[in-house]
Amino acid sequence: MNTFIKTLLLILFGSYFTFSQVLENYESNFNTLFDKKAKVNPYYFGHNPAWLKNEVSNEYLDLKSEVNDETGNFKKFTDPGDIRNYIISATGKKLIDTTQIFRGSFAFQRVENNNWQWLFTRDYATGSPFLIGDSTTGNTRLNGIKMSAEYAASVIDALDLGFSINYYIDDGLKMAHPRPTSKDREINFSTGAAYQISDNLSLGIQGSVYDNEENIDYSQDPGALLTEITLIKFRGYDYPNVFKKTSESRYTYNNGYSTGINLMFKESSSFTMTAFATGGFNQINVRDGGDSPNPIVEGLYKNNYLNSGLVSLFKLNNSTFLSLLYNLNLSNDWAEFPTFNVLYSKNWFTEHSLLSGIEYSFNNNLTAGLEAGIKYNSNNFNDYYSIIYANNKAITLMLNLGMKINWSNKLASFISAGINSDKSSNNNLDYSNPSYYFTGYRIKDLYYYQSNFNQYLFNLITAYSPGFGGEFLINLKYANAIPGNLTPFANQNRTNSTIALEYRVAAY
Numbered sequence: 001m002n003t004f005i006k007t008l009l010l011i012l013f014g015s016y017f018t019f020s021q022v023l024e025n026y027e028s029n030f031n032t033l034f035d036k037k038a039k040v041n042p043y044y045f046g047h048n049p050a051w052l053k054n055e056v057s058n059e060y061l062d063l064k065s066e067v068n069d070e071t072g073n074f075k076k077f078t079d080p081g082d083i084r085n086y087i088i089s090a091t092g093k094k095l096i097d098t099t100q101i102f103r104g105s106f107a108f109q110r111v112e113n114n115n116w117q118w119l120f121t122r123d124y125a126t127g128s129p130f131l132i133g134d135s136t137t138g139n140t141r142l143n144g145i146k147m148s149a150e151y152a153a154s155v156i157d158a159l160d161l162g163f164s165i166n167y168y169i170d171d172g173l174k175m176a177h178p179r180p181t182s183k184d185r186e187i188n189f190s191t192g193a194a195y196q197i198s199d200n201l202s203l204g205i206q207g208s209v210y211d212n213e214e215n216i217d218y219s220q221d222p223g224a225l226l227t228e229i230t231l232i233k234f235r236g237y238d239y240p241n242v243f244k245k246t247s248e249s250r251y252t253y254n255n256g257y258s259t260g261i262n263l264m265f266k267e268s269s270s271f272t273m274t275a276f277a278t279g280g281f282n283q284i285n286v287r288d289g290g291d292s293p294n295p296i297v298e299g300l301y302k303n304n305y306l307n308s309g310l311v312s313l314f315k316l317n318n319s320t321f322l323s324l325l326y327n328l329n330l331s332n333d334w335a336e337f338p339t340f341n342v343l344y345s346k347n348w349f350t351e352h353s354l355l356s357g358i359e360y361s362f363n364n365n366l367t368a369g370l371e372a373g374i375k376y377n378s379n380n381f382n383d384y385y386s387i388i389y390a391n392n393k394a395i396t397l398m399l400n401l402g403m404k405i406n407w408s409n410k411l412a413s414f415i416s417a418g419i420n421s422d423k424s425s426n427n428n429l430d431y432s433n434p435s436y437y438f439t440g441y442r443i444k445d446l447y448y449y450q451s452n453f454n455q456y457l458f459n460l461i462t463a464y465s466p467g468f469g470g471e472f473l474i475n476l477k478y479a480n481a482i483p484g485n486l487t488p489f490a491n492q493n494r495t496n497s498t499i500a501l502e503y504r505v506a507a508y
Contacts, residue, residue: 022471023412023463025057029400029477032311032323033357033369034414040313042194046262046276048206049162050194052101052152055093060470061507062091064500072494074453074483077444078124078131080140081115089146094508099154107146109170114139117441118232120180122172122214123254128301129237129335129345129385130286132216132250135230138176144184145169158196165189178221178229186212204262208280212254219247233288235299235335235344237445238386238431238438249289250298256282270315277308299344303333318361323371325355335385344385350378355398365406371418373398379449386438388431392450394424400457410465418457424450444488451487456480470505 026035043051068085075081089107096102118133122142145168152162165188172182192206218229228244235241258280265273283302289295309327316322329351335344355373362368375396382389400418407413427450431438458478465471477498483489 022410022465023404023406023414023461023473026414026461026463026473027475028402028414028461029416029418029457029459030357030369030371030402031355031373032313032325033321033359033371034367034402034404037313037321037323037359040272040274040311042202042204042262042264042274042276045274045309045311046204046206046260046278047190047208048192048194048204048260048262049150049164049190050152050160050192050204050206051264052103052150052162053160055103057091057093057103058504059093059095059506059508060504062089062502062504064089064091064502066498066500068496068498070494070496072481073492074448074451074481074489074494075444076448077117077441078119080113081117082112084112084114086110086112092508101152103150105146105148109142109144109146111142111144111170112139113142116140116174120172120174120182120216121252122170122182122184123212123252126254126284126301127303127333127347128284128286129235129383130252130284130299130301131234133232134174134178134180134218135232135242136174136176136178138174140172140174142170142172142182142184144171160194162192162194163190178218180216180218182214182216184212184214186210200266202264204264205260206262206278207257207259209257210255210282214250214252214254216250216252217247218245218249233298234442235337236383236385237388237442238383238434240437251287251295253285254282256280256303271312273310273312275310277306279306280304297337297339299335300338301333301335303331305329305331320361321359323355323357323359325353325373327351327353345381345383347382348378348380350376352376367404369402371398371400371402381446386431387433388429388438388446390427390429390446390450392424392427394422394449396420396422402459410467412463414459414461416457416459420455420457422453422455424452447488451489452484453481453487453489456482470503473500473502473504475500475502 028034030036038056041051041054042048043054066087071082087107087109089105091105093103115137117137119131120133121131124131148166150164152160154160168186170184174180188210190206190208192204194202194204196202228246230244231248233241258278260278262276281304285300286298287295288298307329311325314322331349334346336342337344353373353375355371357369357371359369377394380391398420400416402416404414429446460476463471463473479496481494
């Protein structure tokens with residue numbers, strides 16, 4: 001007991017001197033200003049673990065509880081009616097010595113996909129057309145555990161190496177007949193190197209591999225032994241295979257890799273720039289029958305992608321910052337039936353985004369910022385299996401206003417409000433001899449991409465440090481997407497709200 005009391009007093013005493021400034025390392029709706037000013041480096045924009053020393057959190061134990069709720073009818077057909085995500089996590093970082101640093105986290109997660117029509121594929125939004133479900137609408141829950149670890153060390157004065165690993169497992173249950181179950185496992189490993197070319201210039205390279213599995217099992221529901229299972233298997237937007245069975249199993253294997261290069265240039269404290277480019281490939285193999293002697297091949301999905309960009313921060317004086325961010329995303333994917341080399345679908349996606357912002361400090365207690373940008377999207381869908389073709393282009397205008405207020409040296413708040421206005425054009429949708437599965441249901445997936453909408457954003461963060469025992473944060477986020485009156489989603493909306501409670505303490 002005496003040891004426990006001494007340890008507690010030591011934590012409280014240390015925290016009194018540690019938390020001299022509240023509201024640091026928070027998450028706002030901004031991309032380049034406020035909390036993001038300290039994150040203009042390849043750790044955040046290039047995801048290179050060798051730059052772990054540029055991760056901005058302090059050596060605190062961070063305990064966080066978060067609840068997210070997404071609901072509304074402005075959604076794709078494949079989306080659940082309501083998505084609730086509960087996360088409880090613990091994160092910490094430790095400087096082992098002057099050359100080594102470690103960061104790790106552990107979390108429990110529960111995802112509830114409520115009012116979900118037919119589907120029972122956890123990663124239904126990967127782009128793969130190979131989705132499975134049944135003829136019922138119900139609620140699905142996924143209980144999972146997340147773990148991650150990052151390590152970086154200076155090998156020589158100019159060279160840093162880093163490693164990271166992420167591991168996740170969960171089990172799922174649809175709480176409606178026929179009550180299918182699932183088991184999922186994900187593992188992701190990344191490594192990187194960062195070399196200091198000169199006092200101002202650093203160059204990094206990285207590589208990542210991941211390996212995911214999902215096992216879905218349909219079996220007779222003990223509460224409905226005389227009822228057959230009506231299964232629905234999609235290979236495209238239309239013409240699913242629909243049949244009755246007493247049992248079925250599906251195995252999905254998703255693996256891939258990526259490589260990237262990143263660069264950081266820093267001129268004292270007045271100018272910082274990071275350039276990054278990451279290209280990768282992933283494939284999803286789907287088969288039915290599980291580990292039976294003769295599993296049935298459902299299909300193969302492949303995707304190539306590129307994520308690249310440049311972000312810079314200019315410090316004009318002690319009060320004024322300017323920022324600029326350009327991002328380019330390219331992707332093309334295709335699905336096939338490998339047994340007979342039949343092409344099911346082929347799609348292309350392009351996205352350009354340009355953002356700029358200005359932040360000004362009126363005094364030590366009041367800072368305001370404005371960020372504006374434009375984004376261009378081009379989507380091209382070719383579903384040869386269903387004889388459905390669609391394409392559209394969209395321009396999104398983005399505006400965000402924010403303000404940080406230090407009420408005292410123990411209490412601070414951040415508030416922001418923004419709007420994203422998405423205008424779709426050059427829409428085209430062609431199909432021939434569709435079934436009711438498309439015209440009554442799946443057509444909404446394509447209408448969603450071709451709909452104009454405005455999204456309104458709000459964010460409020462408050463941090464309080466009593467002077468002992470650590471720091472408390474509460475983060476409230478709200479977004480509401482409202483489609484235009486001339487779209488198929490008129491008079492509907494989609495809201496996304498988050499509340500997060502966080503406690504940070506110098507516990508080690």
